[in-house]
Amino acid sequence: MNKVKFLVAALLGVLFVACSEEENLSQTGKTGFLVSLAEDVKVESRSTPEELGEPVASQFNLKITNQVTGSELYNGSYTNKLIPASAGTYAIEATHGENQLLAVDAPYYKGTAEAELADGESKTVNVKCKVANALASVVFSDGGALKFEDQFSKCELNVLVAGDSALIDGVKSAYYRAGSTPTFEFRGILKDGGEEVVQTLTDDKFSDPATFAAGAHCVITLKIGAVEPGVKIEITKVEVKEVTVSETIPMEWLPKPKVTAEGFTDNTLSMYETETPTAKFNFNLSSALQELKFTLNLADETYQSLNKTYTLSELSEEDRTALTNAGIILPVIGFKEASLDFTGLTAKLTGSTTGEVLSNVITLDEVKANNRTLEGEQVYTIQTSAPEFNLVVYPGNTWTRQFTANSQVTHGNVSVISKGLTYEYRTVDGEWTSSLDSIITELTPKTAYKVRGKYGDHYTEEVEVTTYPVIELENGGLEGGTITKGNDSNGSQYGAVYSWSGWCTLNELTCDDTHAFIWGNTAFNSRSGTRPATAREGSNGSASAWIMTMGYGYGGTSGPEIITPSELFLGTLTNVNHSEDTATKNYGIVHKSRPTGLRFYYKYTPYNGDSSDIYIQLKGINGEILGSASLNETSSVSSFKEITLDIDYVDEYKELEPETLVIVFKSGFNSDVKDYETWSLMGSNSAEPSHRGSELYIDDVELVYDK
Structure with a gap:
């Protein structure tokens, strides 16, 4: 059978009577435990917990932890009711107050216990509690020849711990975290001349850790040892006592309410309209909230009707409804956990349309708990700017x-x-x-x-x-393919160079004007690779463009020396060199608009696994490709087919304007001269190229502007 250990730190003014505890347990018939809180040591001293009084048990925090699993069974306000628990080993801790580094009249109470609980067992655990921080008091002795009240207008003991200091005057006590090493200074103002006397105090007990242990009360008794040539303060004795309490604590002993402003920096919250920052006042209370008064002075025109002072205990239903509708959550009198929340209002506050910052002022006039009131008005401002x-x-x-x-x-x-x-x-x-x-x-x-x-x-x-203009292509119907140089008759020096207005080809390169004269029959290969052809059925025009991969150069009818996929494109052809069979293709024309696509009709016969090379590009001023679309047809298309290539624009270049339009219709990619023997061979008397591969027909080209 498992047993449960509990460790609890707490303090209760009225101790539970053992017989009544056993009676209560027998009545519950449940597994769990009852916790009672008891005092430990009793002593008399100024501003000690005894004088301050015993804190009520309900103000203690009780934490119960399973020592095996580490999980918390309970963590909340002390209760004298049965806390259900399963069998196990538990640690119990009860605390009251804050274990501050240094403060005046601020005892911190703690008690611990441990217990084991068996299945089906209920048990009472009595936890003894005591002061868990240390304190110091001063006594200004009048037993000597010189009295402090005769020599000084003011006498204090300055207690210093880790950079913090607290002044006590013989009535109050300074509390500091157990294990600290405080130092002590006498500070006084002489009646004669108003000179300040500061003297560091030393004593052997100040080097003893027990002097500053938990529950240790260091009482320092001082006397005036001499006046001339200067006032000298002497320690008569240092006593170390253990401290606790024995009487019920008056409410006024508990600390004054404190306010923590959540979301504010130096009492100001700066925000922009549409933001929803937290704007909340959390009240740190030692007992239940007794009263709250606050004043609103809101610059936001929508909520200026709320501008007045509110007393929570006297709040009308009309005011309560108005505040709630504005998004303000009010605390409840009688509850220790209390806050005043303006977060809902911040989500509704607006900024000025004229640019100035609006100041919405909240003043906390009074926060009251344990019969003590927050001193002085606390003013907070929510500054709202337009988005x-x-x-x-x-x-x-x-x-x-x-x-x-x-x-x-x-x-x-x-x-x-x-x-x-x-x-x-x-x-x-x-x-x-x-x-x-x-x-x-x-x-x-x-x-x-x-x-x-x-x-x-x-x-x-x-x-x-x-908006961009609609710019149409010049000669999109591919009409007027005319011979601008040479002719297509057999035995001529070179084949005809066909040209189209608005478009460019490679014909000037493939129509060699020298080789035919030397070799006679070379002209069968010296031909235009892009030529006029019959228009598609239903076209408004009279012609289409026939673009083929062809062989040309030396070799006559026996085969091509150079293989070139022919092209129809926007741009120019320059630097034509027939000796080297090279030229410069300058793709693109000026085009400051944004089409959404390219529409045209085509048919295609690929040769030996070839594919068409058709694409459109819109370029920026430095050649950036702003948008593009392409078609690489690999299948045979025997009759004209309509297609629209949707241009895909790149978001990366959305800040750039189009400068150049590129459109290329190319018969294919295959330019391997080794394949020439398998090419289709036209009759030597034909004006067409003797050797050709992939063939592409294009008609009725237009830019699409769907947006």
């Missing part, structure tokens, strides 16, 4: 018919402001139009607008944004 936020419209979020206004919150609750933010926009000379959505739609291309954000009564600065 700080603005709008920005990025080029990357601007289109031809819409833009997105991005909110940026500098000060305030981002989530709250974002949810409550609305938008207003107008043309430069127009009227404001409201929008709940940050995406402003149904606008006019190439038009200047102004936009601003609104939260409550607060507005952002106006931002000006201009």
